[in-house]
Amino acid sequence: MTSQASLRATAACNYSRPEHQAEAQCITQLVKHWVVPAIGCTEPICVALAVSKATELLGTVPQRIEALLSANILKNAMGVGIPGTGMVGLPIAMALGALIGKSDYGLEVLRDCTPQAVEQGQQMIDSGAVDIRLKEDAPDKLYVEVHAYDAEGHQATVVIAREHTHYIYMACNGETLLDAPLSGSPQPEADSSEAPATPQLTLRKVWDYAMTMPLEEIEFINEAARINVEAARRSLEGNYGHCLGKALSRPLGRGIMGDNIFSHILSATSSACDARMAGAMIPVMSNSGSGNQGICATNPVAVFARENHNTAEETTRALMLSHLTAIYIKLHLGTLSALCGCVVASTGSSCGITYLMGGGYEQVTYAVKNMIANLTGMICDGAKPSCALKLTSGVSTAVLSAMLAMQGNCVSSVEGIIDDDVDQSIRNLVSIGADAMNETDRRVVEIMTHCVC
Numbered sequence: 001m002t003s004q005a006s007l008r009a010t011a012a013c014n015y016s017r018p019e020h021q022a023e024a025q026c027i028t029q030l031v032k033h034w035v036v037p038a039i040g041c042t043e044p045i046c047v048a049l050a051v052s053k054a055t056e057l058l059g060t061v062p063q064r065i066e067a068l069l070s071a072n073i074l075k076n077a078m079g080v081g082i083p084g085t086g087m088v089g090l091p092i093a094m095a096l097g098a099l100i101g102k103s104d105y106g107l108e109v110l111r112d113c114t115p116q117a118v119e120q121g122q123q124m125i126d127s128g129a130v131d132i133r134l135k136e137d138a139p140d141k142l143y144v145e146v147h148a149y150d151a152e153g154h155q156a157t158v159v160i161a162r163e164h165t166h167y168i169y170m171a172c173n174g175e176t177l178l179d180a181p182l183s184g185s186p187q188p189e190a191d192s193s194e195a196p197a198t199p200q201l202t203l204r205k206v207w208d209y210a211m212t213m214p215l216e217e218i219e220f221i222n223e224a225a226r227i228n229v230e231a232a233r234r235s236l237e238g239n240y241g242h243c244l245g246k247a248l249s250r251p252l253g254r255g256i257m258g259d260n261i262f263s264h265i266l267s268a269t270s271s272a273c274d275a276r277m278a279g280a281m282i283p284v285m286s287n288s289g290s291g292n293q294g295i296c297a298t299n300p301v302a303v304f305a306r307e308n309h310n311t312a313e314e315t316t317r318a319l320m321l322s323h324l325t326a327i328y329i330k331l332h333l334g335t336l337s338a339l340c341g342c343v344v345a346s347t348g349s350s351c352g353i354t355y356l357m358g359g360g361y362e363q364v365t366y367a368v369k370n371m372i373a374n375l376t377g378m379i380c381d382g383a384k385p386s387c388a389l390k391l392t393s394g395v396s397t398a399v400l401s402a403m404l405a406m407q408g409n410c411v412s413s414v415e416g417i418i419d420d421d422v423d424q425s426i427r428n429l430v431s432i433g434a435d436a437m438n439e440t441d442r443r444v445v446e447i448m449t450h451c452v453c
Contacts, residue, residue: 015027015212027209034288034289036107036285037108040279041076042286044077046164048097050067051065051098052098053103058148058155058156060150062156066133066149067094071138074134075444076382077090077093079383083282084114084281087279139161141337157170157171164289167180201324203423206321215317221323222315231283232268241275241277245268245269245273273295277388294345296394297348308357318353321364329347343371343375347372354402357402366404366405369422375397
């Protein structure tokens with residue numbers, strides 16, 4: 001393993017030095033903003049959050065709730081389990097947001113769910129109190145507009161856009177309480193005075209930050225490993241989703257896949273996803289607004305580090321490298337897109353694994369190019385139990401890409417969309433996922449809503 005002293009000596013930007021303190025602090029705030037706990041799929045949870053905030057503004061449980069949602073929110077909320085309910089989809093998430101949701105909990109807004117609340121929520125749904133519609137010409141792929149009404153006709157409105165916890169509009173009984181233009185800087189909370197500034201990242205800066213920051217200032221990222229590995233363990237105690245994680249860890253799975261680091265990585269990643277997509281009341285640490293991305297950026301790195309006997313410092317730096325790489329790419333791709341988030345998150349984990357194998361920056365660039373050459377184009381067709389299959393495909397590719405990188409093998413610039421410049425290769429990925437696949441996204445939504453002629 002390359003020593004930390006030699007890594008600092010070869011870093012283009014040493015973030016442990018005072019002259020880089022301002023940028024280092026900015027990057028740290030960025031990671032803390034995007035790596036946060038979540039319970040349940042973040043799209044229905046985002047809608048529940050808006051409902052809970054509208055209910056708080058109204059001051060009473062609403063008699064009627066209307067939600068106008070972007071197509072991408074609808075796509076990601078149709079087939080996923082809602083934590084603690086045994087039910088699927090938006091209606092119960094919205095009802096519970098009104099009944100027991102607390103907006104201060106953020107993406108854990110439904111963590112106080114009880115069987116009694118679920119029963120009340122079902123009664124609310126049966127009464128026709130919950131109305132869900134598509135928002136035509138939504139200004140962002142992530143757009144949630146909620147109107148809540150009480151029995152006397154009082155009304156509260158809450159709009160969340162661009163990020164799952166970014167409020168852009170609030171009003172109650174005709175009084176505007178918040179009106180933040182969508183083009184402004186994202187805010188983690190409505191009452192937040194200032195959002196973290198977005199630094200101009202490159203993969204080199206991501207690497208230098210992960211390698212040269214004082215260890216005590218980035219150790220907070222280890223909480224992601226604690227939470228997400230625990231989610232995988234708890235998943236094996238039940239039968240969630242398609243039980244892919246269990247299938248990989250059972251005797252038949254081990255007989256086919258082997259009992260090794262690779263199979264353990266696949267099992268730990270898919271198990272956590274199995275539970276999350278099925279609606280288990282199990283928290284995970286998310287990345288860029290997605291719990292699955294948080295799992296995918298964490299568990300492969302944590303499992304490899306444990307079984308490869310890497311040091312605690314190496315593990316911490318690998319986790320930071322993985323998560324920050326994913327954040328870097330997602331900042332350009334957007335919170336929701338037609339491209340499956342596992343493409344981005346598993347690219348981060350491939351970087352972390354490459355480093356844990358003893359690789360330096362050059363090998364990490366190879367891993368990124370190998371990932372982009374392989375997984376670009378994997379569609380997002382909504383959040384659902386079968387996401388575990390996609391995560392497993394992503395992290396298996398992450399390991400293979402890291403292995404090739406460590407042998408000095410890299411997809412070249414004469415092959416497909418890869419460029420000699422790794423950051424240009426990332427921009428090529430983004431241009432496909434954020435722009436070129438928009439028609440794919442529309443067709444996916446049409447198919448899922450049975451609107452194709």
